[in-house]
Structure formats: structure tokens, C-alpha cells
Amino acid sequence: MKQQIFALVDCNNFYVSCERVFMAEIRQHPVIVLSNNDSCVVARSNEAKALGIAMGMPLFQCQRLVEQHHIAVFSSNYALYQDLSDRVMTVLSRFTSTLEVYSIDEAWLDLSHVPAEKLETYGQEIRRRVLQETGIPVSVGIASTKVLSKVACELVKRHQVFQGVLNLFAWPEKEVDAWLAGIAVEDVWGIGKRSAEKLRPAGIVSARALKQSDHAWIRHYLNVAAQRAVLELQGVSCLPLETRKKPRQGIMVSLTFGRTIEDLRELEEAIATYATSAVEKVRRQGSRAMQVSVFIHTNPFDRRVPQYARNATAALPAASAFTPDILDLAVALLHTIYVPGYAYKKAGVFLSAFQTQEVIQTDLFGLFSQERYTMQERLMRVVDEINETWGRNTLCFGTQGMKRPWSMRQLRRSQRYTTRWSEILTVS
């Protein structure tokens, strides 16, 4: 069988790069992007990394660095990032018939159709096209397995000399092993901090040591995921490309509030808002949900306030993607777990036990008739279309509240340049 060729394309500091596309003045400047509520750092430019800003660091912990070095700070602008991601993926799809979109900023391409001696050039061409058509810089790692292509990408980012593309096929194994020795075992895809801690006593601290270990022993000592990582490092492909988008098995919407909430009425608004958004996602993937879960909790970081956390789950009488069904149950569940007197900081709604919309479950009494489903579906389609065209929550349910004073803080969001006419880039 012919050797499969995997190319991983990874957008460099993706969220930062998205902001830079529309703001020439921050292209040479340290930049960070924050998580919801402007709390933690989730993306950093190379300049910001060099200044010592760590991934996941709360903003207040690096506030001084930010001021000292005039670091540009952004709230996350998911509408912008998702749209630019879609454009990047469109460009990539022209280079292969087999594309796996792995995350918002990464994709695997099957390059088995490219002759070995042209791989490097092909990778460079991918980079050039993506940059030219979207403004996003990417790194390309080419190898015989997914894990090795991840390693290649990591090396590209560490060493300027590769100029954005590393094809591991072009290097002797000895050379590759020397590079692997410089990569910590927890930086191997699939090996996390916990597993790395367990590997240390066995003297396995680098990717090279992991590669040279006995995969059967690793399986016994850790688990099957770690075993696959070993085999993949050895060039045995265990993780195939997955091009079919599998429908989600569960859909979660959970957000930290901009401030704490004590009032049941406000919690209802939050739960209703999250439930509405979750069921929208369920409809978008063509499913109906049978099971609804709700959770609320106080701020676990705040030691001074009494803590409380609970969740509740219940099943609907029949699977539904009709917002009022989900909304009613979610709010009812909230009532079963709400206890007054706590300062709630976060809540969430989780929908699961999906069925596809082709399946119609009817019952003896005609409560869930075909007509009823059709009517509900039509109504939801109209609501979705209006909200898509005129912006989220143009049409919404009363329970969601109007002002939503608890909603998240996003003080530094850039314009949604590519998805809202009113926010399009102006040139003066």
C-alpha cells in the first residue's frame, strides 16, 4: 500500500493574526486576545510570548506587563475568527480532495497525490495562497502520521530556518530523532501533563524517549491513547483523516456572568438565553434533543463567599428542537436546583440524546403528530432566518429578558469586519 502523506496546516497565533489582518498598525506590535469576560489570555503574538505572557494567564496577573510594553489587548471576536477560518479552509480545500478541518485554526490535508520531491514546494504554495487570499500566516508540517505532522509544525514554529514548511520525509531518521530529543514529552499530541508525570519516573521525558519506548508496555502502563502516540511517532499511522463531519453528541452553552447573580429571575434569563442558543445549534446540525441538563455554580476562585454547585437533568417526552419545549424544561430544572442566598457566577445548558430530524416519534394520543412537528419546524426556521439576517436575538423569547445586565464584559472587541455591513472596514 502506498504511504499516506499528512500535511498539517496550522494558523500562526490565529486570533492575533485575525486582528492584524484589519489593523496594519499592530502587525509589528505585541498583541494578546482575551477569553470571554476579558478574563484570560487565549492568544498571543510572538512578541507577547517573548515578553513572558503565558497562555491562559488571567489578565490581572499580567496587567503590569501590558502597560509597560503597551501591549495591544482585544476581547475575543468569534464572529470574525470563524469567518476568517472558513475562508482559510476554502483555500485549503483547493489543494486536496481530502481535508479534515480539525479546529478553528488547524486542518489536515491528504497530500498522497503529490510526488515526494515536490512536497516542500507544494507546502510553500499552500502558505503563499492562504496568506495572499486571507492575510493569515500559516505553518505546514508534512509527515507520515498525524502525530509526526504535529511535531513538524511545532518545529516550524520554533525554527525560522524552515521558512514555514517542514517535510519530515526529506530528512534522515537520525536528524529527526535529534529534533525529537528537544521536544518535551508533554508536547507530543495526545500526551498531557498527567501522563508526562507518570512517564518521568520511567525516564521518558522527551519525544524521542517516547518514540523509543515499547508501545505495548506504554499501553499497559498508561492507556491506549498513549500507545497510539508511540506508534505514530514510529511512523505507524493509527489516526486516519476524518473528513466526514460527525454530528455532535452533546451541545453545551455555558458562560460566566459579567457579574454575580443572586436573583432567580435573572438566572432564568441567563438559562433561557443559553438554552435558546443551544437549541439553535442543535437545529443547525439537523438534530433534535431528548435530554436537557442545567447547572449553576458560584465563583470557585472566591474563597470568601459560600460555595454552591449543582446540576439537574431531565428527559423530554419526545425529542425536540422546538425552542419553547427546551426553554420550559430548562427553566423548570433551574427551579429544582436554585437556592437563594448564593452569588452565582456561572450557568450552563447541555443538550444531548440526539435524534436526526428525519425520525418522527409519534404517540398514541397525537400529541407528537407529524403536523405538529412540521408546524414547529416552520416556525423555528423563520425565527432562525430572521436572526441570521438581522443579528442574533432580533427575535427572542420573553424569558430571556431584554437588558441582560449580567451578560459578559467585552470592552475591547474589534469590529465584525466581515460579517456585519455596519462594521465594515472604513478607509479614510
Add this chain to the structure above:
DNA sequence: TCTGGGGTCCTAGGACCC
């Protein structure tokens, strides 16, 4: 003062069945 959100897969253990 200030600490993200949304997923997947695997495993162990209990319930249940024959």
C-alpha cells in the same frame, strides 16, 4: 476587584441478565 468555553474518547465499576 479581576481566573474561558466546548468538545471527544477511554476506563472502571455497578447493575443486570442468563
Add this chain to the structure above:
DNA sequence: TCTGGGGTCCTAGGACCC
């Protein structure tokens, strides 16, 4: 004295990922 054994399904929790 001595109290089977194997299979399946479900659930909760752990680990990992971006």
C-alpha cells in the same frame, strides 16, 4: 468450610484537545 462466571449496558470521572 465451601456460595459461578461471563457478557452487556450504562454512568461517572479522568485525561486530553483546541
